[in-house]
Amino acid sequence: MSSRIIVKNLPKHITEDRFRSHFGAKGEVTDVKLIYNNTGKFRRFGYIGYQSEEEAKTAQEYFNNSFIDTSKVDVEIAKPFGDATLPRAWSVYSKGTTLYNKANDVHHDKSKSKKEDEEKKDKGKQKNQHAIRSLYEQLVADKQDDPRFKEFLQVMAPRA
Numbered sequence: 001m002s003s004r005i006i007v008k009n010l011p012k013h014i015t016e017d018r019f020r021s022h023f024g025a026k027g028e029v030t031d032v033k034l035i036y037n038n039t040g041k042f043r044r045f046g047y048i049g050y051q052s053e054e055e056a057k058t059a060q061e062y063f064n065n066s067f068i069d070t071s072k073v074d075v076e077i078a079k080p081f082g083d084a085t086l087p088r089a090w091s092v093y094s095k096g097t098t099l100y101n102k103a104n105d106v107h108h109d110k111s112k113s114k115k116e117d118e119e120k121k122d123k124g125k126q127k128n129q130h131a132i133r134s135l136y137e138q139l140v141a142d143k144q145d146d147p148r149f150k151e152f153l154q155v156m157a158p159r160a
Contacts, residue, residue, distance in 0.1 A: 027055030
């Protein structure tokens with residue numbers, strides 16, 4: 001277990017001093033870190049380090065689902081970096097994710113798979129066009145003697 005907690009959904013304008021004093025009520029705080037992206041925008045979570053694992057557990061139980069200003073915070077025991085139980089990162093800030101690649105115009109060389117995808121799409125379009133054409137021919141054959149249908153075809157015919 002860790003002596004650090006992670007606090008999620010923090011208010012946008014919280015400072016490190018206020019963060020430290022708020023969470024210092026349940027134990028001796030050793031370190032505080034608020035997380036910002038590379039442009040300096042606050043990501044609304046941070047870490048608090050305590051002297052012992054017991055203090056961290058007590059703080060987690062006390063502050064979880066509590067409010068700071070109008071933000072309901074989620075407090076968990078922090079897992080070590082590289083822990084196998086950590087979920088795969090998906091955020092726009094994590095390299096290798098689709099969101100990151102879109103936000104930073106990262107392109108991977110997947111020319112073979114793109115060509116295969118295009119070929120599959122073309123085959124699908126051809127099948128759809130063939131199905132539509134056969135339905136049209138069947139409809140025209142069924143309605144050949146209907147005078148209203150003949151009038152419709154004359155009105156809807158493209159102008160030459």
